[in-house]
Structure formats: structure tokens, C-alpha cells
Amino acid sequence: MYPLEDGSFAPRNQWYVAAWSQEIKRSPLERVILDNPVVLYRTTDGKVAALAAFCPHRGFPLAKGDVIADDIECPYHGLRFGPDGACTLIPSQDVIPAACRLRAYPVAERWQWVWIWVGDPDLADEALIPDHFEARLTDPAYRNAGGNYFEVPGRYVLLHDNLLDLNHVPYLHKATFGGDGGGAVQIPEVVAKETTISCTFTQPAIDCPPFLSALFGYSGPVSRTYVSYFYAPCLHVIVDSISRLDPATGVTEQLGDLLHIHAVTPATATTAHYFQGEGQNFSHTEPCLSEAFRSSEMVRAALEEDVSATRFIEQSIAMNRGRLSEILLKADKAAVLGRRMLQALIDAEAPATR
Numbered sequence: 001m002y003p004l005e006d007g008s009f010a011p012r013n014q015w016y017v018a019a020w021s022q023e024i025k026r027s028p029l030e031r032v033i034l035d036n037p038v039v040l041y042r043t044t045d046g047k048v049a050a051l052a053a054f055c056p057h058r059g060f061p062l063a064k065g066d067v068i069a070d071d072i073e074c075p076y077h078g079l080r081f082g083p084d085g086a087c088t089l090i091p092s093q094d095v096i097p098a099a100c101r102l103r104a105y106p107v108a109e110r111w112q113w114v115w116i117w118v119g120d121p122d123l124a125d126e127a128l129i130p131d132h133f134e135a136r137l138t139d140p141a142y143r144n145a146g147g148n149y150f151e152v153p154g155r156y157v158l159l160h161d162n163l164l165d166l167n168h169v170p171y172l173h174k175a176t177f178g179g180d181g182g183g184a185v186q187i188p189e190v191v192a193k194e195t196t197i198s199c200t201f202t203q204p205a206i207d208c209p210p211f212l213s214a215l216f217g218y219s220g221p222v223s224r225t226y227v228s229y230f231y232a233p234c235l236h237v238i239v240d241s242i243s244r245l246d247p248a249t250g251v252t253e254q255l256g257d258l259l260h261i262h263a264v265t266p267a268t269a270t271t272a273h274y275f276q277g278e279g280q281n282f283s284h285t286e287p288c289l290s291e292a293f294r295s296s297e298m299v300r301a302a303l304e305e306d307v308s309a310t311r312f313i314e315q316s317i318a319m320n321r322g323r324l325s326e327i328l329l330k331a332d333k334a335a336v337l338g339r340r341m342l343q344a345l346i347d348a349e350a351p352a353t354r
């Protein structure tokens with residue numbers, strides 16, 4: 001499906017972010033991951049259980065039920081299932097049929113995320129989760145705050161397109177932080193490897209945008225570099241480095257890095273989950289600036305602009321019967337490489353898992 005090849009949706013034998021850790025509690029949460037309705041909850045020892053979301057008896061949504069000790073109870077006729085998906089109780093009979101069980105999905109918690117694998121469970125190697133230290137998420141030099149979540153009414157690749165081309169910032173976000181961003185960013189330097197892309201955008205000399213002045217306690221000329229890392233098929237980390245600039249000499253002195261953290265998970269063919277957080281490597285003081293920034297109205301409003309853009313493009317696709325004809329620009333290089341990377345991951349999977 002657009003913008004991938006017909007019949008291609010998303011690579012399934014991959015780890016995806018299913019939820020923020022803080023979202024998963026004892027009370028169950030239902031979320032659709034790559035067309036798999038999943039119910040998530042915590043067991044008594046704090047581990048995350050991820051099970052098929054509908055009761056195998058009559059299809060009742062289990063997220064409407066209660067968690068009792070480590071089991072989830074269907075509220076229709078009281079069947080219970082353990083975190084491994086096995087049925088542990090049928091109140092109306094003693095014998096539990098072998099087929100009466102739920103699919104259990106492999107999960108792993110890293111940083112503040114619950115990662116899930118909805119592909120072939122035999123291939124669910126946790127070593128395939130992007131290295132969180134390398135991505136700076138667990139690097140102690142950074143103080144990171146997660147927690148933003150959006151249900152996006154658009155296909156997941158549109159969000160990757162958005163995140164891989166920051167030239168949209170001064171325009172789409174002109175009412176929020178884009179208007180402070182010092183004008184168009186330059187065509188990025190793009191380096192693609194097998195499953196990662198890095199893009200470097202630079203703004204060599206701009207006035208310090210007001211929201212950064214507030215963070216750094218500095219106003220004046222700055223040099224700004226964004227290095228955007230895409231770990232296909234889910235994670236983007238943008239390292240936004242700001243340096244004080246002496247325009248007379250060109251000498252720079254680093255003020256600090258902001259991290260803009262994004263994870264994109266396909267839900268259905270035309271919807272996605274979007275997880276977003278912020279980080280910093282300066283002033284590790286209370287209150288945490290990253291947390292204040294992440295939860296600020298400005299950041300939430302900017303993210304809504306990306307979500308709206310995705311919704312509008314999805315509507316355009318529907319009006320154009322599932323495809324768009326596109327004029328690709330030089331600035332689309334990283335987005336096109338990202339699409340190719342996703343297609344290659346899909347193509348590498350056995351047809352039965354696609």
C-alpha cells in the first residue's frame with residue numbers, strides 16, 4: 001500500500017513500541033499493533049503481559065475485564081487467562097479445552113517503553129531492540145522525559161516521512177516552535193546503513209529562538225545542528241545541539257543538546273501510534289527542564305500539527321483511491337531511503353508473515 005508496494009503493510013518480525021511503561025497498570029489496556037488487537041496489563045510482580053485482546057469463547061473484549069492476581073478475567077462468562085495465554089478457569093465446567101487459550105506476545109521493557117513483537121515468536125530476539133544507550137535514551141549524560149502519546153488517523157509511513165524531512169518545521173510549525181527556528185533548514189547530509197539512517201541539518205548562524213533562550217538562559221547568536229537518527233522500523237532520535245556563537249570570530253561554545261525522541265508503531269492500515277518525549281544533557285536540576293518542555297503546551301501543539309498533517313495526507317490518499325502521485329524533492333532523500341528500508345524489511349520476511 002502507498003507509499004510502499006501494493007500488498008505491503010509493515011515489517012512484522014520487528015520490535016515496536018506498544019506503550020509507555022507508565023501506561024501499563026494492573027487495569028488492562030487495549031491497543032491494536034500491526035492489526036493485532038492486544039490487551040496489556042501488569043502481573044503482581046510488575047511484569048507486562050500482552051495477550052490477544054478478545055476472549056476465545058464469544059469474542060468479548062478482555063480489556064473490559066478485571067485482572068485477578070496474574071490472570072485476566074473475561075467479564076462475560078468469567079473465563080480466566082494467565083500471562084502465558086493459557087486458560088486457567090472456566091467457571092461452568094472442569095475441563096479446559098486445549099484450544100481455549102490466547103496468543104501471548106513477547107514484550108520487553110526498555111527505558112520508559114514497553115516493546116512488543118507481533119511476528120514469529122521464535123524470532124523475537126531482544127538483542128534486535130535498538131541499543132538504548134547508543135540512542136542516548138539510557139545514557140546518563142542525558143535526562144530524558146517520555147510520555148506524549150497520540151493516536152494518529154493516518155498510516156505510519158506518513159509519520160516517518162514527516163520525521164525524516166525537517167524542512168517542514170518552519171512551515172507546518174510556524175505557529176509553534178517553527179516560527180522561532182531561524183528559517184529553512186538546509187538539505188541534510190544523509191547516511192544510510194542497512195537499518196539506520198542519519199541526517200544532519202545545520203543552521204550555522206541564527207538568533208537563539210526564544211524557547212531555547214528560556215531553556216539556556218541565553219539570548220544571542222547561536223549555531224544549531226540537528227542530527228536525526230532513524231532506527232528502522234520504529235525509533236527516531238533527533239539530537240538538537242545548540243552552541244553560543246561569536247559572529248565576529250565564528251567561535252562556538254556548546255550550550256547543550258536537546259533530544260527529540262519519537263517512536264512510530266503501525267496500528268491498522270490507516271492508523272498509527274505516536275510516542276514522543278524530550279531530553280537534555282545540560283542543567284540536570286529540578287524541576288527537570290525536559291519534562292517541563294515535553295509537557296508544555298507549545299510542544300503538544302506542535303505535535304498536534306504533525307498529527308493533523310498526517311490526517312490530511314491520509315484523507316488525500318483516500319480521495320485519490322489509495323495512491324498519490326508525488327513530485328519528489330532533493331529534501332525527500334532521507335524519507336525515500338526510509339521507505340526503501342521499510343520495504344526491504346518487508347520483502348525479507350517470508351510471504352506468510354507479511
Ligand code: FES
Binds near residue numbers: 055060077
Ligand atoms: S465471551 Fe468471554 S467468557 Fe464468554
Ligand SMILES: [Fe+2]
Binds near residue numbers: 168172302306
Ligand atoms: Fe514536525
